[in-house]
Amino acid sequence: xxxxxxxxxFIIIILANILEPGKAEVYIVTVEGEPIISxxxxxxxxxxxxxxxxxxxxxxxxxxxxxxxxxxxHLEKRHDMLxxxxxxxxxxxxxxxxxxxxxGFAVHLSPEQAETLRHAPGVKSVVxxxxxxxxxxxxxxxxxxxxxxxxxxxxxxxxxxNIVIGFVDxxxxxxxxxxxxxxxxxxxxxxxxxxxxxxxxETKRSFCNGKIIGAQHFAQAAIxxxxxxxxxxxxxxxxxxxxxxxxxxxxxxxxGIPVRMHxxxxxxxxxxxxxxxxxxxxxxxxxxxxxxxDVVAAIDQAVHDGVDILSLSVxxxxxxxxxxxxxxxxxxxxxxxxVKAGVFVAQAAGNGGPFPKTLxxxxxxxxxxxxxxxxxxxxxxxxxxxGKILAGIGLSPSTHFNQSYTLVAANDVVLDSSVMxxxxxxxxxxxxxxxxxxxxxxxxxxxxxxxxxxxxxxKKVSETAKSLGAAxxxxxxxxxxxxxxxxxVPVGIPGIVIADVSKSKELIDYYKISTPxxxxxxxxxxxxxxKIGDGLMPILHKSAPQVALFxxxxxxxxxxxxxxxxxxxxxxxxPGSLIWGAWSLNGTDEPNYIGExxxxxxxxxxxxxxxxxxxxxxxxxxPHWSPAAIKSALMTTSTTLDRAGNPILAxxxxxxxxxxxxxxxxxxxxxxxxxxxxxxxxxLIFDAGYNDYLGFLCTTPGIDIHEIKNxxxxxxxxxxxxxxxxxxxxxxxxxxxxxxxxTRTVTNVAGxxxxxxxxxxxxxxxxxxxxxxxxTIRPGASRKFTVTLTVRSVTGTYSFGEVxxxxxxxxxxxxxxxxxxxxx
Numbered sequence: 131x132x133x134x135x136x137x138x139x140f141i142i143i144i145l146a147n148i149l150e151p152g153k154a155e156v157y158i159v160t161v162e163g164e165p166i167i168s169x170x171x172x173x174x175x176x177x178x179x180x181x182x183x184x185x186x187x188x189x190x191x192x193x194x195x196x197x198x199x200x201x202x203x204h205l206e207k208r209h210d211m212l213x214x215x216x217x218x219x220x221x222x223x224x225x226x227x228x229x230x231x232x233x234g235f236a237v238h239l240s241p242e243q244a245e246t247l248r249h250a251p252g253v254k255s256v257v258x259x260x261x262x263x264x265x266x267x268x269x270x271x272x273x274x275x276x277x278x279x280x281x282x283x284x285x286x287x288x289x290x291x292n293i294v295i296g297f298v299d300x301x302x303x304x305x306x307x308x309x310x311x312x313x314x315x316x317x318x319x320x321x322x323x324x325x326x327x328x329x330x331x332e333t334k335r336s337f338c339n340g341k342i343i344g345a346q347h348f349a350q351a352a353i354x355x356x357x358x359x360x361x362x363x364x365x366x367x368x369x370x371x372x373x374x375x376x377x378x379x380x381x382x383x384x385x386g387i388p389v390r391m392h393x394x395x396x397x398x399x400x401x402x403x404x405x406x407x408x409x410x411x412x413x414x415x416x417x418x419x420x421x422x423x424d425v426v427a428a429i430d431q432a433v434h435d436g437v438d439i440l441s442l443s444v445x446x447x448x449x450x451x452x453x454x455x456x457x458x459x460x461x462x463x464x465x466x467x468x469v470k471a472g473v474f475v476a477q478a479a480g481n482g483g484p485f486p487k488t489l490x491x492x493x494x495x496x497x498x499x500x501x502x503x504x505x506x507x508x509x510x511x512x513x514x515x516x517g518k519i520l521a522g523i524g525l526s527p528s529t530h531f532n533q534s535y536t537l538v539a540a541n542d543v544v545l546d547s548s549v550m551x552x553x554x555x556x557x558x559x560x561x562x563x564x565x566x567x568x569x570x571x572x573x574x575x576x577x578x579x580x581x582x583x584x585x586x587x588x589k590k591v592s593e594t595a596k597s598l599g600a601a602x603x604x605x606x607x608x609x610x611x612x613x614x615x616x617x618x619v620p621v622g623i624p625g626i627v628i629a630d631v632s633k634s635k636e637l638i639d640y641y642k643i644s645t646p647x648x649x650x651x652x653x654x655x656x657x658x659x660x661k662i663g664d665g666l667m668p669i670l671h672k673s674a675p676q677v678a679l680f681x682x683x684x685x686x687x688x689x690x691x692x693x694x695x696x697x698x699x700x701x702x703x704x705p706g707s708l709i710w711g712a713w714s715l716n717g718t719d720e721p722n723y724i725g726e727x728x729x730x731x732x733x734x735x736x737x738x739x740x741x742x743x744x745x746x747x748x749x750x751x752x753p754h755w756s757p758a759a760i761k762s763a764l765m766t767t768s769t770t771l772d773r774a775g776n777p778i779l780a781x782x783x784x785x786x787x788x789x790x791x792x793x794x795x796x797x798x799x800x801x802x803x804x805x806x807x808x809x810x811x812x813x814l815i816f817d818a819g820y821n822d823y824l825g826f827l828c829t830t831p832g833i834d835i836h837e838i839k840n841x842x843x844x845x846x847x848x849x850x851x852x853x854x855x856x857x858x859x860x861x862x863x864x865x866x867x868x869x870x871x872x873t874r875t876v877t878n879v880a881g882x883x884x885x886x887x888x889x890x891x892x893x894x895x896x897x898x899x900x901x902x903x904x905x906t907i908r909p910g911a912s913r914k915f916t917v918t919l920t921v922r923s924v925t926g927t928y929s930f931g932e933v934x935x936x937x938x939x940x941x942x943x944x945x946x947x948x949x950x951x952x953x954x
Contacts, residue, residue: 154354155240158236160234161253165232166229168470176197202230217239221239222243228430230431231429232426236426244256259423261420263446264371289403289405293406293746293750294320295408295438297409298413299373299378299444300371300375301412303714304337304339306375306727309378317407323435324435327346342410343407343408344411346428347366347411347413348427351421358415371716371718372720377739382402385400387399402740403747412428442477455837456690457827458827465495465496466820469823474757476499481734488683489687494697499700499702500706500799501680501733502799503678510523514636526622526662528664529572536571536659537656538574540554540573544563545564553580587722591605595625596623602624602625603626604628604660605625605627605628620730626662645657675773684699684700698800698858700799701765701860703798703800703802704741707736711730713727758817759815764801778802780793800946811880816875817875824846854872861874865952866950866952872917878910879909883908884939886937888934892931893929894922895929898917898919900915917947923951931946931947
């Protein structure tokens with residue numbers, strides 16, 4: 131160590147001992163020196179471990195494994211030495227050493243100690259940890275997998291063979307039929323994967339079974355923050371939430387698993403890649419979500435272990451204010467390292483829709499996935515004694531033999547008026563209601579804010595009605611609370627939710643007229659009647675897909691002043707509404723599915739594993755494709771039309787806060803809805819690698835080049851000229867003045883020479899031209915083309931368009947184009 135560094139550290143140590151410490155927190159620290167993924171040598175005794183861009187480190191080779199292990203120990207020792215020199219033992223706790231994708235560590239210490247670290251020689255960044263949250267089947271048929279995709283890979287029993295999908299989520303319930311291995315061809319060893327399997331501390335059995343090939347949990351930051359409860363959260367990969375099992379089954383669950391609840395089979399469930407392996411990296415927990423320090427450790431380990439695909443149904447609670455740029459923080463920098471290592475990353479776009487700039491997935495190296503409603507809708511109806519039919523939602527059987535039953539409101543059959551403090555009208559406590567008056571009748575209940583916060587559930591209403599001998603139940607929504615959602619919930623007895631406030635009023639008015647009372651308001655007799663229809667069979671709509679109301683929207687932002695980026699997000703749309711999937715018997719994420727084996731839930735959390743599973747199928751067919759090539763294939767072959775051939779619509783709020791449908795834009799769906807069959811054979815790809823992403827960062831205005839070097843260990847190059855020139859399968863110019871020429875490069879991956887005719891169209895405010903108008907490309911060859919955008923009129927809004935490339939052998943390549951014109 132140089133003398134100057136010694137004296138700097140000596141002074142810092144003295145200051146650290148003088149300062150009185152505040153409350154300890156978790157910090158993520160990056161330090162000088164290359165991580166394993168990019169170390170090219172230069173330190174005596176340690177040979178290079180770096181890989182070419184988009185290549186995996188082959189840690190299964192003995193020589194390579196020894197080099198990696200040796201250099202990893204060296205980095206960890208440096209981390210420990212730095213902390214030991216600065217602070218007394220016992221005043222801090224190092225939680226993780228990050229060695230593979232970034233060089234740094236997570237440490238629990240006081241804010242004053244963090245400030246000391248920030249000024250220590252060799253320290254590049256100190257960022258306070260922040261929280262993340264979960265971003266919460268029929269879809270294989272909807273996407274055409276059984277007939278159009280699986281046969282090309284040898285059938286469903288080979289779809290995803292030997293591809294490992296890593297899930298950074300809430301763990302897994304390994305005993306679920308979607309993951310067990312009986313009645314399947316045995317899973318042999320996979321030499322390319324080296325992850326470990328934790329053992330259940332209670333049963334002493336491994337969480338792995340061949341299908342589940344790795345299972346680990348990460349909770350050091352959660353423990354240090356005092357948020358972790360081992361009894362509730364399970365100090366193992368066991369899923370105590372349900373979310374992780376659900377996402378894993380969407381991407382890679384076994385094919386043909388019957389979805390049975392309450393004596394009814396709702397169909398057969400399957401993952402997108404039913405033969406793919408599952409590697410579990412639990413970093414999310416049921417009560418508090420998770421912490422970035424744990425998530426980064428999980429991703430770092432997953433890439434080191436050799437996963438091919440990463441599925442991330444996780445995002446920050448809000449943009450991390452501790453960093454200036456959306457792309458440059460420990461989380462996104464770690465994912466950049468993962469992509470450099472050849473791992474495709476699918477991340478949920480977020481559930482903040484339908485409002486603009488609500489995305490929580492920002493970076494160009496990530497596939498950010500928006501959520502669609504597919505073609506399956508569940509509806510039901512209540513027929514009143516006066517003949518009126520009220521539409522509602524109810525995944526339930528009908529009342530018997532088309533017979534009408536007496537309607538009895540919960541607030542008219544309360545046993546003791548003193549229990550009103552319990553809000554008996556929401557029908558959560560059967561002991562509060564008079565069974566003699568309810569038995570054989572339909573129980574009317576009221577929807578309260580308790581259903582929004584999760585302290586009340588439709589499942590519990592159903593259980594209450596059943597325990598009281600009711601013929602069925604109706605849940606009336608008189609006012610819509612913020613955060614309310616009215617998804618169909620499977621129940622074992624006839625039941626319906628009247629979600630439309632006006633329809634609920636009709637029901638209440640009918641009940642009042644048909645229920646005579648004495649002068650005190652007590653009911654004399656119940657005269658109103660009704661019958662509940664059969665809601666078990668789905669209705670298939672041609673107006674699918676649609677962009678779900680909750681799905682986060684663009685424009686993408688480059689910093690936390692919400693300045694817009696020259697990069698389209700989300701990237702792609704996939705099914706994410708009312709998705710059936712595996713559930714943990716311990717799961718508490720959805721109160722309506724506690725104790726169940728399956729759940730039907732919504733969120734971009736459900737959309738991301740659809741893309742992860744489809745990416746696994748592409749990786750299986752094209753094992754040497756880069757993450758960018760896979761993303762390009764998904765995006766350029768996607769569709770902007772629904773099944774009826776009309777433009778995709780997006781759910782949006784009207785001025786009265788009612789839901790309406792509007793024509794969707796790329797800010798809603800990215801390039802469009804995924805089309806797996808065409809994605810396997812895209813014709814052309816827009817490829818990009820680590821250096822391209824570095825060029826994107828270096829040319830983005832406002833980003834500190836020192837901050838870039840802190841996270842990438844690489845000096846800037848500005849040869850790209852402008853971030854809009856990143857070779858992505860979309861073009862976005864957030865601030866177009868006069869004319870901008872954007873360049874793209876395509877590569878022929880079809881195996882045969884093909885001639886493409888290029889055309890472009892754009893909204894009238896911006897002129898568009900593509901050159902050359904045609905080009906012939908040999909197999910494996912690449913060609914450049916330009917897109918010229920010119921402002922015609924300043925409208926204050928984005929103009930949307932596309933470049934369409936039609937090949938002579940039938941391939942169609944389409945990329946969205948967006949530009950916001952300014953006068954200067």
